[in-house]
Every structure is written in structure tokens, then in C-alpha cells.
Amino acid sequence: MDGDFWLVQRMRMGDERAIEEFVLKYYPQILKYCRGHMDDYGYAEDMTQETFVRFFRNLDRYQDYGKMANYLYVIAGNLCRDYYRKKGRIAREVLVEASMAVLKGEASGDAGRDMKNPDLRMDVRFALESLPEELREVAVLYFLQERKQKDVARILGISVPLVKYRIRKIREIFMAYFGKEDV
Numbered sequence: 001m002d003g004d005f006w007l008v009q010r011m012r013m014g015d016e017r018a019i020e021e022f023v024l025k026y027y028p029q030i031l032k033y034c035r036g037h038m039d040d041y042g043y044a045e046d047m048t049q050e051t052f053v054r055f056f057r058n059l060d061r062y063q064d065y066g067k068m069a070n071y072l073y074v075i076a077g078n079l080c081r082d083y084y085r086k087k088g089r090i091a092r093e094v095l096v097e098a099s100m101a102v103l104k105g106e107a108s109g110d111a112g113r114d115m116k117n118p119d120l121r122m123d124v125r126f127a128l129e130s131l132p133e134e135l136r137e138v139a140v141l142y143f144l145q146e147r148k149q150k151d152v153a154r155i156l157g158i159s160v161p162l163v164k165y166r167i168r169k170i171r172e173i174f175m176a177y178f179g180k181e182d183v
Helices: 003-012 016-035 041-057 068-087 096-106 118-130 133-144 149-156 160-178
Strands: none
Touching: 003 016, 003 068, 016 041, 016 068, 041 068, 068 133, 068 149, 118 160, 133 149, 133 160, 149 160
16 A cells, blocks of 8 residues: 555544645645646646645545546646636647657757747747647646656546557657657
């Protein structure tokens, strides 16, 4: 049994320290994830807080499904999608860091230094915005959150081969968008 199992048991018994420990452990990750989907930091904070509210509201029904972070990512992802669906909007901004990871991880040259160029940063933002939602989800989890492919698959409820395919598609899209041969 992992530490999260015992943490959940303590939270169910009303242990305030366990609740605080849980929030301190997972809040930064979930906020970063929500920030990757929201165009406004305040909304990202709201979605993060709502993720924890929903988790605690249903704590008595929670069953150990594996990694706790994956379960929280599912809740947060659903909240972010619902937000944009209700507003009739498309997520306008995914963090530039996600695309930096794509470029820096595979591109030749010093992509990190190049990202200081405002024109390139704008291009990267537009490239991310152009990704279909299912690819954007994978980009945020894999490149920004640096989740393993199997974790991305669990969070999104898809197969690992499909995650690998989407990562390849993201790289192809960026390659075409930026005219690079080795992205």
C-alpha cells in the first residue's frame, strides 16, 4: 500500500493534518495543469480549488484507483473542459513552457534561448492553440506536466499506443508549423 492510501484513510477519519498534507502535496501540480488549460490565472486557481472541493465532497466514495494525482487530473480536466463548454469558448492559451519542452526536447540549437524572442513565443502560442483538444490534452500532460505516457493514458482513459501516436502527431504539427526537420 502506498502513502496515499493511508493518507486517504486518515482524511476519512477527519485528520486535519492529513488534509493539509494532501493539499500541499498535490495543489501545485493541479494548479500547473489547470494553468495549462486556462487563459486566466484566476480561473486556473478557481478550477484547482474546485478540483479539491469535488474530491473532498466525494471522499467517502473514493476507491484506490492507483496514483492519486491521476485521479485529481481527471477531475481537473473535466472541470476545465466543462468551463469552456459552458462559456462556448476554446482554450486560448496553453503555457508556452509546454511548447518549449517540445522544441527544447527535440529541436536542434538553443530553443530555450530562442524562446525569449517575443515573435517566436507568439508563434508557439498560436501553434498550441491550433492543436485539437485531444492533442492539447496530451501536450499539457506529457510535455508540461512531464507525466509518463502510461500516466497520460490512465488520466485520459486511452491506450498507451494512442498516447504515443498523439505525441508523434504533436511533433509533426510543430515540425510543419515551424518548418523544422527535427522537432
